[in-house]
Amino acid sequence: MPPTDPPKVSGGQSFALPGPFSHSHRSRPQYLASIFGLTMNELDFTNASIDGIYNPAIARACFNSLGEACTVAKDEAFFAENEKSGHMYLLVEGEVRLFRRKTVLDIVRSGEVFGEIAAITGRPRTAWAVARTPCKALRLDAAQFRGAIRATPEFALMLMSIMINRTGLALALLARAGKLSERLAAKDSRVFTKEVIEDLAKALGNPQPVKVPARKTVMREGDIGGDMYAVLAGRIDVLIKDITVDHIGPGGLIGELALVDNSKRAATAIAETDSTLLAFSREDFLSLVRSNPRFAVTILKSVANRLTRMTFTSA
Numbered sequence: 248m249p250p251t252d253p254p255k256v257s258g259g260q261s262f263a264l265p266g267p268f269s270h271s272h273r274s275r276p277q278y279l280a281s282i283f284g285l286t287m288n289e290l291d292f293t294n295a296s297i298d299g300i301y302n303p304a305i306a307r308a309c310f311n312s313l314g315e316a317c318t319v320a321k322d323e324a325f326f327a328e329n330e331k332s333g334h335m336y337l338l339v340e341g342e343v344r345l346f347r348r349k350t351v352l353d354i355v356r357s358g359e360v361f362g363e364i365a366a367i368t369g370r371p372r373t374a375w376a377v378a379r380t381p382c383k384a385l386r387l388d389a390a391q392f393r394g395a396i397r398a399t400p401e402f403a404l405m406l407m408s409i410m411i412n413r414t415g416l417a418l419a420l421l422a423r424a425g426k427l428s429e430r431l432a433a434k435d436s437r438v439f440t441k442e443v444i445e446d447l448a449k450a451l452g453n454p455q456p457v458k459v460p461a462r463k464t465v466m467r468e469g470d471i472g473g474d475m476y477a478v479l480a481g482r483i484d485v486l487i488k489d490i491t492v493d494h495i496g497p498g499g500l501i502g503e504l505a506l507v508d509n510s511k512r513a514a515t516a517i518a519e520t521d522s523t524l525l526a527f528s529r530e531d532f533l534s535l536v537r538s539n540p541r542f543a544v545t546i547l548k549s550v551a552n553r554l555t556r557m558t559f560t561s562a
Contacts, residue, residue: 302401302405303358305399305401305402305405306337306358306360306402306405307337307358307385308399309387309395309398309399309402310337310385310386310387310395311385312398313387313391313394313395313398314337314385314386314387314391315385315386316339316383316384316385316386317336317383317384317385317386318381318382318383318384319341319378319381319382319384320378320381321378321379321380321381321382322377322378323377323378324375324376324377324378325343325361325362325376325377325378325382325384326362326365326372326375326376327372327375328347328348328372328373328374328375329371329372330371330372331371331372332365332372333365333366333369333388333389334362334365334366334386334387334388335360335361335362335363335365335366335367335386335387335392336360336361336362336376336384336385336386336387337358337359337360337384337385337386338355338356338357338358338359338360338361338382338383338384339357339382339383339384339385340357340381340382340383341357341378341379341380341381341382341383341384342354342355342356342357342378342379342380342382343355343361343376343377343378343379343382344375344376344377344378344379345361345374345375345376346374346375346377347373347374347375352374352413353413354379355376359409360405360406360409361376362376362386363406363409363410363551364410364551364554364555366387366388366389366392367392367406367544367547367548367551368548368551368552368555369389370555373555393540393544396540396543396544397540400536400537400538400540400543401537403536403540403543403544403546403547404533404536404543406547407546407547407550410547410550410551410554411504411510411550413554414504414513414550414553414554422487422488437496437497437498437499438477438498438499438500438545438546438548438549439477439498439500439545440498441497441498443545444477444479444498444525447477447525447527447535447542448525450535450538450539451525451527451531454525454526456479456523456524456525457476457523457524457525457526458521458522458523459481459483459518459521459522459523459524460518460521461518461519461520461521461522462517462518462519463517463518464515464516464517464518465483465501465502465516465517465518465524466501466502466512466514466515466516467512467515468486468487468488468511468512468513468514468515469511469512470511470512471505471509471510471511471512472502472504472505472506472509472510472511472512472529473502473506473528473529474502474506474526474527474528474529475500475501475502475503475506475526475527475529475532476500476501476502476524476525476526476527477498477499477500477524477525477527478495478496478497478498478499478500478501478522478523478524479497479522479523479524479525480497480522480523481496481497481518481519481520481521481522481523482494482495482496482518482519482520482522483495483496483499483501483516483517483518483519483522484516484517484518484519485501485514485515485516486514486515486516486517487513487514487515489515492514493514494519495516500546500549501516502516503532503546503549503550504550506527506529506532509529
């Protein structure tokens with residue numbers, strides 16, 4: 248459990264970089280099951296990381312070339328809840344516990360990235376990050392993060408994979424605690440302006456918009472992801488386990504979570520009103536991320552904001 252007294256926030260210090268990471272990203276499902284007492288079915292979303300999107304070597308290269316090294320002692324904090332700091336970290340050695348108040352949100356092991364939400368959104372920290380063991384890490388500030396996206400677009404895909412993984416964990420914990428509710432819904436789910444959507448449609452060759460009548464199901468929870476959709480007109484309800492958790496209007500996105508890593512749909516989407524959608528295939532999406540850093544950062548902010556809402560609800 249998190250300590251009763253706030254841990255000391257470490258300023259960190261430099262160190263000589265060690266060799267390869269000691270843990271594989273692929274062992275994450277079994278590890279989370281043991282930490283949180285969840286079943287493998289509840290953690291099915293974590294298996295998506297094995298498809299190659301998350302590549303620790305690429306992450307390490309980005310952090311090595313643009314970031315700086317730091318060490319944090321056991322039980323000291325990388326950052327504190329509500330702190331205004333914009334670093335994201337790649338853990339090289341050790342384990343880190345992420346928690347809000349006294350609720351553990353995730354356990355980070357070597358080769359994994361954390362602290363990305365504040366760097367992406369510029370908002371205060373939503374959780375503590377405390378070293379469970381002596382830790383060595385590499386860190387990027389917000390400017391270095393943007394430089395990494397421009398230099399290596401695949402880095403954006405890896406960050407999306409990480410946040411989608413954490414979103415899945417948050418959903419599993421919310422469902423286990425019976426906290427899924429419309430309180431998760433955003434006040435404004437707009438991701439893209441009308442002008443940006445027009446630019447995206449042009450980049451895709453101006454495809455024919457998809458017309459969806461009211462009450463028609465656009466996607467079902469548990470299905471394998473196919474397309475992502477930007478809402479051009481109308482309103483889409485998002486449901487998890489038959490509970491409405493969001494309403495998506497013009498400029499909003501649906502289906503992006505499963506599209507990144509070919510995982511199962513985390514939610515069902517049903518048209519509340521007659522709606523018009525712009526469809527993105529996975530190939531379209533990956534091409535746009537690699538060719539348009541602004542698009543990549545916009546999607547990252549959307550996923551980060553959704554994860555932030557779930558973090559506040561689950562803790």
